[in-house]
Amino acid sequence: MTFLAPLWNTPNRxxxxxxxxxxxLDQLTKWIVLGFLPLGHERVVIEGFFKLVHWGNTGAAWxxxxxxxxxxxxxxxxxxxxxxxxxxxxxxxxxxxxxxFGLIFGGILGNLTDRLMPSRQHVIDFIYFxxxxxxxxxxxxPAFNIADSGICVxxxxxxxxxxxxxxxxxxxxxxxx
Numbered sequence: 001m002t003f004l005a006p007l008w009n010t011p012n013r014x015x016x017x018x019x020x021x022x023x024x025l026d027q028l029t030k031w032i033v034l035g036f037l038p039l040g041h042e043r044v045v046i047e048g049f050f051k052l053v054h055w056g057n058t059g060a061a062w063x064x065x066x067x068x069x070x071x072x073x074x075x076x077x078x079x080x081x082x083x084x085x086x087x088x089x090x091x092x093x094x095x096x097x098x099x100x101f102g103l104i105f106g107g108i109l110g111n112l113t114d115r116l117m118p119s120r121q122h123v124i125d126f127i128y129f130x131x132x133x134x135x136x137x138x139x140x141x142p143a144f145n146i147a148d149s150g151i152c153v154x155x156x157x158x159x160x161x162x163x164x165x166x167x168x169x170x171x172x173x174x175x176x177x
Contacts, residue, residue, distance in 0.1 A: 011098050015087075018102025019109065026110030026146035033126045048132040055143050056122035069122060073115040080108045090158055097161045103154030110147030123147075 008014055037043060037054035044051050059066035083104065092101050114123045123145070130140030 011092065014095070014098040015092070015102045015105065018099050019106035022103055022106025022146065022150040023109045023113075026106065026150070027113065029126070029146050030110075030114065030124045033124060037126075042128070049129065051128045051130070053126055053128045053143050055125045055128075056120070057125050057143075058122045061142070061148070069115050073112060076108050076112045076115070080105065080112070083108075090162060094161060094165075096157055100154045100157035100161060103150040103157070107147040107150030107152075107154065110145070110150070114147075 006013070008017060033052070033054050037052065039054050039056055042051045042053045057066075058069040058072075060068075060072055065072065083101070087101050090097060090101075092098055111123045114120050125143035125145050125148070127145060128140060128143040130138040133139050
């Protein structure tokens with residue numbers, strides 16, 4: 001494990017390492033989906049609960065702003081740059097904060113790659129949880145991918161670390177009378 005130590009010995013390297021792992025897993029899983037399922041197809045994994053799908057999303061979360069792939073690519077790039085240059089305003093000094101920013105950066109890069117690749121020009125979503133309703137229709141959570149998971153978990157961690165830090169600062173302040 002000592003050969004990995006240089007990748008983990010500074011905050012920026014920890015963020016970059018986590019980001020590259022998320023990015024690599026995201027692109028690997030999407031590559032597998034591209035070879036496994038044609039666009040628009042589905043494969044049931046757990047009947048009535050989980051499918052692997054190959055859906056293209058030219059919008060944002062939950063397919064909002066559908067058809068705005070180029071605009072959303074620019075927004076993602078700007079968001080990535082803003083986060084890189086402002087991360088010191090958040091709790092990125094802690095290991096949890098560094099992992100959070102790595103998750104976010106890797107996720108943004110994963111979906112941005114999909115949007116910019118001429119062969120795709122949409123985000124590949126492939127994880128789909130659902131339940132079968134009595135009327136025969138599905139009630140499902142929007143399909144997502146590894147990049148989406150990284151972004152969501154990373155943002156949740158940033159909120160949690162920031163909240164915890166603020167709570168600690170308030171507890172450390174002397175009571176005012």
